[in-house]
Amino acid sequence: MxxxxxxxxxxxxxxxxxxxxxxxxxxxxxxxxxxxxxxxxxxxxxxxxxxxxxxxxxxxxxxxxxxxxxxxxxxxxxxxxxxxxxxxxxxxxxxxxxxxxxxxxxxxxxxxxxxxxxxxxxxxxxxxxxxxxxxxxxxxxxxxxxxxxxxxxxxxKLLADVGLLGMPNAGKSTFITAVSNARPKIADYPFTTLHPNLGVVRVGPEKSFVIADLPGLIEGAAEGAGLGHLFLRHLQRTRLLLHIVDLAPFDEAVDPVLQARAIAKELKKYDPALHAKPRWLVLNKLDMVPAEQRAQRVRDFVRRYRHKGPVFEISALTREGCERLVQQIFQHVAASQQAERPPVEVDPRFEPQANP
CATH class of the missing domain: 2.70.210.12 (GTP1/OBG domain)
Structure with missing residues (x-):
C-alpha cells in the first residue's frame, strides 16, 4: 500500500x-x-x-x-x-x-x-x-x-508522541524495530525508508506511546532536497523529537557532529517552532565502536556539539541502552499529556468540606 x-x-x-x-x-x-x-x-x-x-x-x-x-x-x-x-x-x-x-x-x-x-x-x-x-x-x-x-x-499529519529524525542510515528503522511493534524495511544503504512508519511502544500495562519513523533528512531538505522534506509536517504534532546520530559512520571522513548540526539547521529553516520542540540526542551504533574508545568518542561529540538537552548512548542493533531511553521517553510524554489536559472543574456541592 x-x-x-x-x-x-x-x-x-x-x-x-x-x-x-x-x-x-x-x-x-x-x-x-x-x-x-x-x-x-x-x-x-x-x-x-x-x-x-x-x-x-x-x-x-x-x-x-x-x-x-x-x-x-x-x-x-x-x-x-x-x-x-x-x-x-x-x-x-x-x-x-x-x-x-x-x-x-x-x-x-x-x-x-x-x-x-x-x-x-x-x-x-x-x-x-x-x-x-x-x-x-x-x-x-x-x-x-x-x-x-x-x-x-x-x-x-500523523498523530505520534515521538518523532525520529536523522541522516539516512543513522539507524532509525532499527531503533523503532527494537522498541516497538513496527517492522519497517532495514538495509545497509541510504533511503531505505520511503514513507513514515508508526510503532506503538508498550512500557507496561496500559502504558504506551506512539513513535514515528520518517525518511532520513539530508542537507538542503528544507528547500526540497531528498525525501524527508515531504514528511517533515508529521513531526509538528509530536511532543518529543529523537535525533538519531550515527556515531560510527562507514566513511571515516564523515563527521557526526557536522551531520547533527546540518539536521538542526534544516529543522530551523523548515519551521522555527519545530526546531524549538524538545529534542534529545541519541548516539547510536555504539556496538561498532571499540569498547575502550566509546567513552572518549561520546565526550568529544558532546563537547563539540554543545547540545543543551539530554544525550543518550545506545546500540539499536543489540538494544543496549534502549530500555532506559524508552522509560525516559514515556515519563516525558506522560508529563506532557498531563500538562495539556484542561483543569477539571469540580461542582461546589461535591467539594470536600473542611473540618470545623
Missing amino acids: KFVDETTIEVAAGDGGSGCASFRHEKYKEFGGPDGGDGGRGGHVYALADENLNTLVDFRYTRKFEAQRGEHGKGSDMFGHKGEDIVLKMPVGTLVRDADSGALLHELLQPGQLVLLAKGGDGGFGNLRFKSAINRAPRQKTPGYPGQRFNLQLEL
Missing part, C-alpha cells in the same frame, strides 16, 4: 427536491383543496475520523463524492424522501482545507470525530404550505435549494 498524505477531492451535497402543486380529487368532493407535499432534503457529506486508517490512499484515485439529491414532493400530502448522506472515512490527524483559498476548515484529531463537509439543500415547499383563509387554492410551489459544493485539500 502506498503512503499518501496529501490529495485534493471534490465533494457535492445533494440538491433539495422541488415542492409539488397538486389538488385533492375525490368523488363527491368538488373542492378537495391543495395537497402538494414538500421536496426532500438533499444528502449531506460528512468526514469521519477512523483510527484504523493511516493514509489518504482511498482518495487518490476516487476524487469526486456526491450525495443523493432529495426526492420531489408528490400529491396526496406526500413529502419527498431525503437524500442519503455519505460518510468519508479519513485517518485521525487529517486537515481539511478549502482548495481555492487555503483556509483551514476542519481538523480530525479524535477517533470517531464527525464533521460536516457539505450541507445538503433544503427541499422546496409544496402548495399545501401556501394554503390560508384567503388563498384556499394556491398554485405556488418552490424549487429545492442546491446543495453545497467544495473543492477540498486533504493533508495528513
Whole structure:
C-alpha cells in the first residue's frame, strides 16, 4: 500500500427536491383543496475520523463524492424522501482545507470525530404550505435549494508522541524495530525508508506511546532536497523529537557532529517552532565502536556539539541502552499529556468540606 498524505477531492451535497402543486380529487368532493407535499432534503457529506486508517490512499484515485439529491414532493400530502448522506472515512490527524483559498476548515484529531463537509439543500415547499383563509387554492410551489459544493485539500499529519529524525542510515528503522511493534524495511544503504512508519511502544500495562519513523533528512531538505522534506509536517504534532546520530559512520571522513548540526539547521529553516520542540540526542551504533574508545568518542561529540538537552548512548542493533531511553521517553510524554489536559472543574456541592 502506498503512503499518501496529501490529495485534493471534490465533494457535492445533494440538491433539495422541488415542492409539488397538486389538488385533492375525490368523488363527491368538488373542492378537495391543495395537497402538494414538500421536496426532500438533499444528502449531506460528512468526514469521519477512523483510527484504523493511516493514509489518504482511498482518495487518490476516487476524487469526486456526491450525495443523493432529495426526492420531489408528490400529491396526496406526500413529502419527498431525503437524500442519503455519505460518510468519508479519513485517518485521525487529517486537515481539511478549502482548495481555492487555503483556509483551514476542519481538523480530525479524535477517533470517531464527525464533521460536516457539505450541507445538503433544503427541499422546496409544496402548495399545501401556501394554503390560508384567503388563498384556499394556491398554485405556488418552490424549487429545492442546491446543495453545497467544495473543492477540498486533504493533508495528513500523523498523530505520534515521538518523532525520529536523522541522516539516512543513522539507524532509525532499527531503533523503532527494537522498541516497538513496527517492522519497517532495514538495509545497509541510504533511503531505505520511503514513507513514515508508526510503532506503538508498550512500557507496561496500559502504558504506551506512539513513535514515528520518517525518511532520513539530508542537507538542503528544507528547500526540497531528498525525501524527508515531504514528511517533515508529521513531526509538528509530536511532543518529543529523537535525533538519531550515527556515531560510527562507514566513511571515516564523515563527521557526526557536522551531520547533527546540518539536521538542526534544516529543522530551523523548515519551521522555527519545530526546531524549538524538545529534542534529545541519541548516539547510536555504539556496538561498532571499540569498547575502550566509546567513552572518549561520546565526550568529544558532546563537547563539540554543545547540545543543551539530554544525550543518550545506545546500540539499536543489540538494544543496549534502549530500555532506559524508552522509560525516559514515556515519563516525558506522560508529563506532557498531563500538562495539556484542561483543569477539571469540580461542582461546589461535591467539594470536600473542611473540618470545623
